[in-house]
Amino acid sequence: MKTTSTTSPILSARGLHHSFGPTQALRGIDLDVQAGEVLAVMGPSGSGKSTLLHCLAGVFIPDAGAVTYRPPGRSGLEISALRESKRARLRLTDFGFVFQFGQLLPELSAVDNVSIPLLLAGTRRPEAMRRSSELLERLELDGLGARLPGELSGGQAQRVAVARALVTAPAVLFADEPTGSLDSLASENVLTLMLEFVRETGTTVVMITHDARTAAYADREVIVRDGDIAAGYRVTA
Amino acid sequence: MNPGLLKLAVVGSRSSLGRLAGITAGVAVGVCLLLLLWGGANGLSARDNRGAWLRETGSPAVSVPAASDASVPAASNPAAPPASDPSASQQATPLPLTPDTVLMRANPVEVFRGELINRRDFAALGSTNVRIPGVGRPPAPGRYYASPALQRLIESTPRDQLGDRFGEFAGTIDDAALPGPDSLIVVTGATEAELRQGGTAFLVSGFTTNPYGGSAAAYVTVLLIGAMAVFFPVLLLISIVTGLGAAQRRERFATLRLIGASPQAVSRIAAVETAVPSLLGAALGVVLAALLRPVAAQIPVNGTRMFDADLATGWAAGTAVVGLVVTASAVAAGNRTTREGIGPLGVTRAVHEKTPTPWRMVPLLAGLGAMTAAVVIIRVLEVRVPWLESPLLIGGFMLILVGIVVIGPWLTLCVSRVGLRRARSAAAVIAASRIQRTPVATFRSVSGLVIAVFVVSVFAGGSSIIQTTEAPTARPGLLQPASLHATVGTGQTPDQVTAAASKAAELPGVRSSVVGYGPAALHERDAGPEIYLRAADAPGLGFEDIPGTEVVAVDSAFLRFSTQPLALAPAPAGTLDGLVPVVMVVGTDGTPEAMDRARTTLNRSGVTATPATSPSDIQLQSATRLVQGLAVLAYLGMFVAVAIAGLSLAVATASAVLDRRRVLGLMRLMGMPVSVLRRLITREAAVPLLTVLLLSIGLGFLVAWLMVTGINDAYRVTWPAPDYFIALGLSLLLALGAVIATFGLIRGNTGISATRFE
């Protein structure tokens, strides 16, 4: 039985319930995410993983229950009580997102894609371009900044997406099947570079995956089954 | 083709139903407009054909000996001063009436309530063979035939204001001789002596059927260009709606390819899939056009509505339009699908557009070249080669229309390149990048509006000609706007004229009635340069600075609508003795009733040689029919073009959102506020629009100038009327509205559900 001491969760969910029409996606989930940890969320399709991630990230508000975000050095914030505009701002500044595919704007060059969140946050364009280029270099994409997503390989495109998610130095990185459409080697490459970076910066990661080898990069995993955390993975606070 | 497969392709899913409904509705609107406009164009020409007889001018009613240099009218002049040339009395001999001719006088200023009435007075022998269109035998003296609209007017107005001008009602003019149901036409009977007196009557043996006289080719050119200008946006609308939801369709076709459909089969499916809703829409459009015809006929064009039947296009035309639209849309859809080259694995990313090159300038430049060449031929070389001019003008205009659509993407690309370098905000970067990658698709969404603005500018430029005359103002030294004047015929005694003047003075609403004198009737060669009047009468003509003599004089330019105020001078003779009355001027209070009463009285007095005229009548005459017709077509064109363009833009903007719902949804999930998405969509519409808008406006006026000066150098293009700026503002408002209308879509379609993938 694996439990983690609950000293300083950066995100904690209590009693999350959510339904889509007749389908109950979440049935009273409790979950703590520790600051700086890399958490893999696993579970079968339709178990409610994505819904859980969306609630944690403030993409939408659960029908019942609360999500609290405690950024280091700041006071706690109940995400599930914020208005959409506030949550959007929070997602922009404090969270980063990586998805399985198709998240890059196809008409924008790699470096422009990465700099979008910075521009949205109000950074001046030259500065945004500089930081984006640096990050691309960190993720071993030197010289590919001017390419369009369609001109990159799957792994390269995914690393651009990772760069975009990390460019604002978010406190929490949410990844939904980040390597779902990549082969083993490309996945490994993306994950290694991404995790190297987040461990260095102390970024918390919540990563949905159904792939055990991907999950093995995490510090721990939880299983979501039928809208709840599987018994063996529950927080026993 | 397997019918099951086809069914799958056509009614694939709920979302494709929406797309099909969109195509059906768009094509229905397009076809309906096409048919109504076609009917309108037909109606205009049918109308002009029916009214052609009004253009008959006849031949002179007098024969003038070749030796004479005079241009004096026919009537003999026993009261002429003996000082005149002794040959004057015998220089012109009246040509006698025969059974094959009638004497006709056209009254150029038969005005009632500010509207021109087409009046023709006829005198004929009892045995005449001449038949007047819509009337038959010329009416007997004192009787008249009127168009139904005029007769209604006569019956609803006191006789002393209108009915007395014509005499006794004999019947209505047949519709076959009336341009439209609102035409005001009167045919009166008169005695031969009456008509010969004024010297403005002509002998007519038959009536022309050519409605445009010598400018027929020019008129047809203008009509064709106008029709193109109006049809083009409609065709653009049809092309835009049939391309709806292209991204979704690509995915579905890829699935079909994967399960074994050949590329040809997929193209055929695409063609059929578009043809079915197009056919449905086209049929709906035909029904709609038939239903709306009576409503459309109510729109006054050139001052009169149309007969319902004028707007009917007939089965042949209807079938042709339906067939053409359906075929064109099906072939276009099939070709588009073939061109996209959808493989079994689909088009994984947006179809790579070919980058537009500067070659796209060619059609526009060619069009401008053609039109310029036509004008140069007409104006500079001064040779008339109609077989070359018209094709050059029409072809040039067509090329310019196409050229604007072709050059748009290239200009948009140039602007977006600069824009991307200078972009500061996220919305700007995204919009500029997208425009740079897909300039053709981006420009397509505003092409309708750009074309509309061009068309509106052409028409505004063309119709600015008629806007140039200003309403006359009341100023001392000029004829008063509310006054009427008529020249006095030869041989009228001062007593007769004075009696007529005092009769007019007693009419309600008449303020003054003044008689002007001169050495001889104004149309005679002995008429002096000045008109004399009693100083006491001068204030009645609006003069303020009056010399202290009993008789004063004013230059006779006073009567010719001088724009410079004229001053009174003391008459050297100091008396009116030896002078004859030459003009009567009646001042009224300006009410329509008083004006029309005075007109009726003056024209019936028997002493006047010309019809009573007011300074404001000149406005009714100065504009030419051709340009007036064009102006009306212009406003119709503006309305259609702008409405369609707005619709197209809304449709195109909506699909720009729908085609990218997943990636935009993910951006929102990342925290991009909806407001940024709104700015993004707005920019994507605004950049191509504003880029080409100025070009459109400039080209529009240039083309109008080329056309107008090419047809007649008497016209000038001037500053457009406020209507133009209203139309332009309306276009931009509509564009804004179209974009704002899609804002509702943004929130709904970029929500979290849009980011899920199946």
Add this chain to the structure above:
Amino acid sequence: MNNSLTLLGLLNREPSYGYDLKHSYDRYFGTGKALAFGQVYSTLARMVRDELIRALGEETGAGPDRKKYEITGAGEDKVHEWLFTPDVPSENLQSNLFAKTVIALLLGNDAEQLLDLQRSEHMARMRELTRLKQEGDLLQILMCDHGLFHIEADLRWIDLTGARLTQLKKELQSA
């Protein structure tokens, strides 16, 4: 797989004769390699010696197949411990895990929990290998990958079995 513990688990359901036990075993786990009678009886004898089971109503002179056995308290504890102790991930783990799952279902125990525990163990091992991989040279990476893929195969089986537990339980009960 551990035959004696599996037999002990089967006995945990209800007291049985040695003969019946063999047949139960063969039905659930003996596909292709039935258990020999001798092996059953020797195993039973050893478990009696270890006081995990005891013979019931000893009938004199009867052979081992005439004896009915019953699990003892110690035996029950042993079964439970076996079930809920995850195995070290290894290549020949599968049959044991399979046996444990079936026994758990037969006993009405929480098979899902058993699988989850095993999954945790597997994941821990995978994390370890992943860490090793990040530090090591290419040869070590290849070694680790080999291990990772094998463990992953187990995990996939665990996932799939987890998803089929309800169905499996139904089938076992009706058999």
